[in-house]
Amino acid sequence: MQTLREVCKVVRSKNAGPFIFTFDIMFKDTETFRSVQEAGHLDRAAVARAYGISPNEVLSFDWHAFANAVKFSIKREVASGGVGDSDVYGAQQHAPLLELRAL
Amino acid sequence: MRMQPRQEGEFTVISCGMLGYGFPEISLERAVGVGLDLIAVDAGSTDPGPYYLGSGKPFCNDAMVRRDLELLLDAQIESGAKLVIGSAGGAGSDVHLQHTLNILRDCIARRGTPRKLAVISSEMGKDELRAALRAGKIHAFETPGLPSEEDIDQAAHVVAQIGVEPIAAAIKGSDADIIVSGRAWDPANIAALPVARGYDRGLAVHAGKILECGALAAEPVGGADLLMGRIRRDDFIVEPCTDTRACTVESVAAHTMYEKTDPVLLPGPGGISDLRQTRFEALDERRVRVSGTRHIHDPVYRVKLEGARLAGFRNIVIGGIRDPGMIRQIDEIQQGVVARIAQMLSPRITTDQYRIRFHRYGLDGVMGRLEPVKATPHEIGILVDVVGDTAEIAAAAAGAARSLLLHWSYPGRVATAGNVALPFSPAEIPAGQVFEFNIYHLMEMPDPVARFGWRLEEAA
Numbered sequence: 001m002q003t004l005r006e007v008c009k010v011v012r013s014k015n016a017g018p019f020i021f022t023f024d025i026m027f028k029d030t031e032t033f034r035s036v037q038e039a040g041h042l043d044r045a046a047v048a049r050a051y052g053i054s055p056n057e058v059l060s061f062d063w064h065a066f067a068n069a070v071k072f073s074i075k076r077e078v079a080s081g082g083v084g085d086s087d088v089y090g091a092q093q094h095a096p097l098l099e100l101r102a103l
Numbered sequence: 104m105r106m107q108p109r110q111e112g113e114f115t116v117i118s119c120g121m122l123g124y125g126f127p128e129i130s131l132e133r134a135v136g137v138g139l140d141l142i143a144v145d146a147g148s149t150d151p152g153p154y155y156l157g158s159g160k161p162f163c164n165d166a167m168v169r170r171d172l173e174l175l176l177d178a179q180i181e182s183g184a185k186l187v188i189g190s191a192g193g194a195g196s197d198v199h200l201q202h203t204l205n206i207l208r209d210c211i212a213r214r215g216t217p218r219k220l221a222v223i224s225s226e227m228g229k230d231e232l233r234a235a236l237r238a239g240k241i242h243a244f245e246t247p248g249l250p251s252e253e254d255i256d257q258a259a260h261v262v263a264q265i266g267v268e269p270i271a272a273a274i275k276g277s278d279a280d281i282i283v284s285g286r287a288w289d290p291a292n293i294a295a296l297p298v299a300r301g302y303d304r305g306l307a308v309h310a311g312k313i314l315e316c317g318a319l320a321a322e323p324v325g326g327a328d329l330l331m332g333r334i335r336r337d338d339f340i341v342e343p344c345t346d347t348r349a350c351t352v353e354s355v356a357a358h359t360m361y362e363k364t365d366p367v368l369l370p371g372p373g374g375i376s377d378l379r380q381t382r383f384e385a386l387d388e389r390r391v392r393v394s395g396t397r398h399i400h401d402p403v404y405r406v407k408l409e410g411a412r413l414a415g416f417r418n419i420v421i422g423g424i425r426d427p428g429m430i431r432q433i434d435e436i437q438q439g440v441v442a443r444i445a446q447m448l449s450p451r452i453t454t455d456q457y458r459i460r461f462h463r464y465g466l467d468g469v470m471g472r473l474e475p476v477k478a479t480p481h482e483i484g485i486l487v488d489v490v491g492d493t494a495e496i497a498a499a500a501a502g503a504a505r506s507l508l509l510h511w512s513y514p515g516r517v518a519t520a521g522n523v524a525l526p527f528s529p530a531e532i533p534a535g536q537v538f539e540f541n542i543y544h545l546m547e548m549p550d551p552v553a554r555f556g557w558r559l560e561e562a563a
Contacts, residue, residue, distance in 0.1 A: 010357060016364045018149050018540045019245045024360045026353075051473045060364055066383065067356035073364045077472055081152020082539040083414050083490045084460045086471050088152045096475050 004042070005098040007032050013093035016073060018080035020059065021090045023047070025097060026069040033068040041101040047072055050096040106331075106344065109138035114297045114334040116310070117178075117344070120317025120326055122146035122171050122188065122203075123163025130329040130344035131178050137331070139184035140300075142175055143292040145315050146203065147190025149409060149540070150362075155194040157259045157411035157538025161202050162193025168203070172210050179280060180216050186281040187270060187292045194409075195286025196260035197226040204283060208562045217563040218280045221273040223555050225285030227261040227408065232546075240547040244407065254541045258410035261542055262286035265406060265555045266372025267308070270295035273557035282557070286409065288371050289315035297334045305398035308376050310339045312369060313358055313393070320358035321348040338394035340386060349389040356383055372406050372551065375399040403547055410542025415458070417534035418497035420487040420505045422523035428515045429522050430466075430483055436511050436522075437461050444503045457491035457500045485523065490537050501531045 004011055010026035025042070027033040036042055044061040048054060053074065061072040078085040087093060109115045117134040119126055122144050147155075147162060155162045179186040188207075192199025204222065211218050232255045235241050241249055255261070265287050273282050274296055284292075290311025297307040310332045313320050318328035321343045328348065333340040341350045359378065360366045369376040380395040424430055445454050464484035467474035487504045491497030509521045516522075548554060 009353075014362050015150055016362050017245050018153070018543060020364060022362065022364050024357070026357055026360070050475060052475055053473070062365075064360070064366060066378075066381070067360050067366070068353075069357070069360055071360055071364075071366060079153075079540050080149070081154060083458050083537060084488075085152075086462055086469060089150055092469050093473065095470075096473075 001101055002103040003098065004100045004102045007036060007102045011094050011097050013090055015080055015090040019076055020073050021076055021093050022071065022073040023094060023097065024069055024071055026067060030065070030068055033065065036102045037063055039103050041103070042070060044072070046100055047097065050100055106133050106137050106342070110333070112335060114140050114300065114302055116141040116143055116293055116297070116314065116332045116334065117329050118293055118314035118317055118332065119144045119171065119175065119329055120315065120319060121163065123168040124327045125167060125171060126317065126327055126329050127345060128174060131174055133344045134329060134331055135178050135182045139178070139182040141293070141296045142179055142182075142184050142186045143314070144175065144186070144188045145190055145289045145292055146188055147193040147195050147199070147286065151193065153411035153538040153540045154536070156196060156262065156409060157413060158536060159196060159198035159260065161199060165206060169206050169210060172207055173214075176210050176214060180214070185274060185296055187295065188281070188283045189270070189287030189289070189292035191283055191285060194260070195225055195262045195284070197224055197285065198260070200224060200283065200285045207281070207283065211562040217561060219278060220560045220562055221277045221279035221282045221557040222560055223265065223269050223273055223282070223284035223557050225263045225265045225287065225555055227263055229255055232261060232408075235546055241408070242405070242545045242547075244543055244545050246543060250410070250542045250544055254410070254412070257412040258542055259412055259538065261408055261410035263406040263408055263546065263548070263555070264288045264372065265291065266551060267291045267295045267298050267304070268373060268551045269555035269557070271299040272552040275299050277557060277559050279559060290371065293332070302334050303336070303398070305376060305396045306339050306394075307334055308371065308398060309378070309381070309393060309396035310334050310341070312376065313341055313355055316358065316361070318343055318348055319361065320355050321350050322354045323348060324354070338392050340390050340392050342390040350391045352383045352385050352391055355391045355393065373404055374401040404549060404551060405545045406548045406551065408542050408544050408546050409540065411538045412541045414537045414539040415490040415492055416494040416497045417537045418489045418491070418494070418501035419532050419534050420501050420525070420530050421527065421532070422485045422508070422525045422530070424483045424485055424523055425481070426518050426522065427481070428517070429513065430479060430481070432513050433463065433466065433483060436508070436513055440504060440507045440511060443507050444500055447503050448499060452496050452499060456496050457489055459500060459504060460488045462486040462488060494533055498531060498533060505530050
C-alpha cells in the first residue's frame, strides 16, 4: 500500500474565490497518475471520508491527465475572512489527504 | 543564459504577480533587454479576504508598492512598452485606485519624465446595482441566491471585475503610456494589449492566466519574481527571466490548476477559455510552448461583482492550556463559558450583538469541522475571537470570556489558581473592524467599454 504523500509531488488546498476550497493532488509522473486512477482507491467517496463530509458535498472531482492531477472542491463553511473563518487563504486544509491510500 | 531578443511577429509581455511583493531587479533588466511590448501588473485579489475592499485600505505596504512602481516606471520609459496595472490598491475600489495613482504620480514627478495615464474606475454605484437587481440583470454565482437591496445598501464598496474590453479600448483610444484600473480580471491586464493588436484571444487570455501570478508558474515556485510571455500567431511561450528558475510542462500545467475549480473551461468576462485541445510542450529546458487554447464567446457579457460590508468589531484573547483535565473537557467548558457570558452581559448586551468563536490550536484550530484527527493533545493554544456590533461590546464579551475561562470550575479541577496561560497584559486585544463579502455575483453588462470608460491624465 502507498499513500498520496508517497506518490505525489504536490498536495495542496487553496481558495477558489472566497466561498470554495479547491484541492490539487498532483502525481509524480504520468505512470503514477494512471496507476492511481486504475487502482480505484482515490475517489469522491474517499476524499469525502477524509473530511468527514458527505460525497455530495464534494462539488467536483476530476482527473486531469494534462497535469497528472486530481482536482476536487468543497464549499467553505465560512467565507474567506468572514466571522468565524480559520484560514483566509485556505492553504492549510490539505493535510487529511496525505495519508489516503493511493495504490 | 541570454534571453532571446523579441522576434518578428512576437508580442512580448512581462508580468508582475503582485505589486508590492517585490521582484529581482535583474529579472526586469533582462526582460527590458529582450524588447518589451507590455509590462503587466496585477495589484490585487480577493484572496486576502474582504477587509481591504470593505475598509478601503491598501493590501500592500506603500513603501514596497513604491519600490516596485519606481522600477517598473523606469522599465516602461526605457522600453517604450505599455504599463498596465489592474486591481489597483488590492481591492480596486475608487479609494484604492486613487491611493495607487497618488503613489504613481509621485514616482513620475520624482523621475521627471511626464507620462500619460489612462484611468479606469470599476466601482459600482448603488443606484445602478439596485436598478440592475430589479431588472433581473444580477445573477447567482458561487453562492446560492441573489443579493438583497439591503446587501447593496450595506456594502461599503462594490466593484466589478472588468475584462479585456475596457482596457483594450483605453489602449486603442488613447496614447496613454500607463493604464491603471480598479478591479480587473487578472488575465485581462496581460491579454488586453495583444487582443487590441489582433492576436488570438484564446491564446492571449491563456497566457494571461499562466503569467498573472508571475513566477508561481515556474520552478522553483516564486511569488516574488517576474515571468515573461511571448505571444505569437498560433502559440505562446512562457519563460522565466532568471537562470535560477525554469518553466517546465509540469510547472505550467500545475499553475493552470491553481485557485480554480475547473482548470479546463475557465470562464471570465466575455467568454470561456477552452483548454480541451491545449498542448503544453517543452521548447527547451526552461521554456514551454502552449498552443490550442480557444476562446468561446459568451453571447451575454457578464462581469463579477464583489462587495463587502462591515460585520462588526473584533477583540481577541490569546492563551495556552496545558492542564490535561482542562484539555479533556474543553468542549464542555467552552459551551459553559459561552452560556455564562450571555447571562453576565444580559440585559445590557444581548447575544445577537456579538459572536464568539474559539480557535483551538493543537486540537482543531486550523480545520474546525473538517478536522478528522480526534487525538487529545498535551497543549492547546486558544484564540478567543469575539466580533461585536461595536468595539465596546466586543471588548465586554472578550473580557468576560477571559475571566470565565481563567477561573472556570470543572469536574476534577486541581489547578484552582487559573486555567489559562495568558502571554500578554492586557489580555484582551482590540483588532479593529471586521468585514465580510456580501456581494459575489454576476451582472450582465452589455456594453462594458461604455460603462468602464477611461479618463486621460497627464502626470508630470
